[in-house]
Amino acid sequence: MAKSQNNTERLKELGTAPVGKMLFKYSLPAVVGTVVSAVYNIVDSIVIGQAIDDPNVVAGMAVTFPVMNIVTALGMLVGAGAATRTSIVMGQNDKRAAEVILGNCVQLTLMIGLLYVTGFIFFLDPLLRMFGASNNTLPYAHEFLMWVLPGMVLMNLTFSYNNVMRASGYPAKAMYTNMIGAVLNCILAPLFLFVFKWGIKGAAIATDISMLVTASWVMSHFFNKNNTLHFAPGTLKLNWPVIRGVLYIGMAPFLINVAGSGINAIINNSLVNYGGDNAVAAVVVFNRYVTVFVFVIIGICQGMQPIVGYNYGAGRYKRLFRTFWYAVAAGTVVSTIGSMLGLFAPRTIASMFMQDENQIECAVNCLRISLMTFSIVGFQIVTTNFFQALGMAGKAVFLSLTRQILFMIPLLFILPPMWGLDGVWSTYPLSDSVATIVAAIFLWIQIKRINAAPVAAASRR
DSSP states (O other), X not given: OHHHHHHHHHHHHHHHXXXXXXXXXXXXXXXXXXXXXXXXXXXXXXXXXXXXXXXXXXXXXXXXHHHHHHHHHHHHHHHHHHHHHHXXXXXXXOHHHHHHHHHHHHHXXXXXXXXXXXXXXXXXXXXXXXXXXXXXXXXXXXXXXXXXXXXXXXXHHHHHHXXXXXXXXXXXXXXXXXXXXXXXXXXXXXXXXXXXXXXXXXXXXXXXXXXXXXXXXXXXXXXXXTSSSOOOTTOOSOOHHHHHHHHHHHHHHHHHHHHHHHHHHHXXXXXXXXXXXXXXXXXXXXXXXXXXXXXXXXXXXXXXXXXXXXXXXXXOHHHHHHHHHXXXXXXXXXXXHHHHHHHHOHHHHXXXXXXXXXXXXXXXXXXXXXXXXXXXXXXXXXXXXXXXXXXXXXXXXXXXXXXXXXXXXXXXXXXXXXXXXXXHHHHHHHHHHHHHHHHHHHHHHHHHHHHHSHHHHHHOO
């Protein structure tokens, strides 16, 4: 009885406790978790760059990013939709619906994982060539992915259902999940490369082992009947209306990552044409550096998501908007710090990932140009995730794609022929600026619509 009462209180506080306190409570563990998640890739890149004395290895890691983005996209297609739908139905006090969502989505994640691992194994080299691999970089990219792909299914289980764990009232436990895996990876990766001399496959094996441990931890949570949300009898049978609803919401982050893969392919090929493998290596530094700050903002959004979803389901719109603006403020501070550090200390950042002086110089130039308007990215990311948390997948998808599809791709065909390699780097600040303006317009329209609705007026409390 006491357990049930505690679980009920976990959910009720989403609609009653002070908004600032709740956002901090849910965002802090999420931020720690997402930043720790970034450590997986960052540690791999740093250790590989310092342990293997070949400039091509850094560029080889760069051409693996599009494949990794596709894998992440397929995981988030199910996981992000599951977390959002879980928050909304729990706000409506429908615990059984949440259990059905959980049971269906775990099965769907495993099915999709089996399909993409099989597909990538047979078509890996053509894909890597398409994503910008050269004769020098292909062997490194191929070896890393062949060893790490099986662990990606475990990664999808870990990160996707970690979000569901958080949405069901366990933000601190969700944080511990990622911390366990990241600490283990930080120990194993240097051990396998510097001590055992396993080369690039050592980093992949370290990631696989870390993911196995964390996936086991996450799944054990949902097998515990004392937790708010857990596997229950009769919820594992595939329910297509439930799956459609989850995929509809998950389509936004899915398309973001798929579009990211396409953009990476175009960028990598442009970099090969205008700067060679050194330029491809430079984008590794940019991506890894930016990932830290973007993941902090995503952590804030993950903390925002259950609060917004619950209060939207409960009709408490005043709390909903207050949570959003707090998240915007926090996200903007984070992106501004990222912009300033990248602009004023680019050489220090680049030297962490690579040893070759020519590559370092190229990376410094990349950071100085690409991060010029990064300070406004926080607002754009939070706004996009806000629409996703409301279940407005169509708007979230559109806002997700404006930067990468509508603006960045045309700029990649226009600017490099005029400005060369600097033109490639310039596509980042220009597309960030226009995408942020579009997000602000969508937000303004949505606020007007909600404020004009009779239910909103009745629910401002």
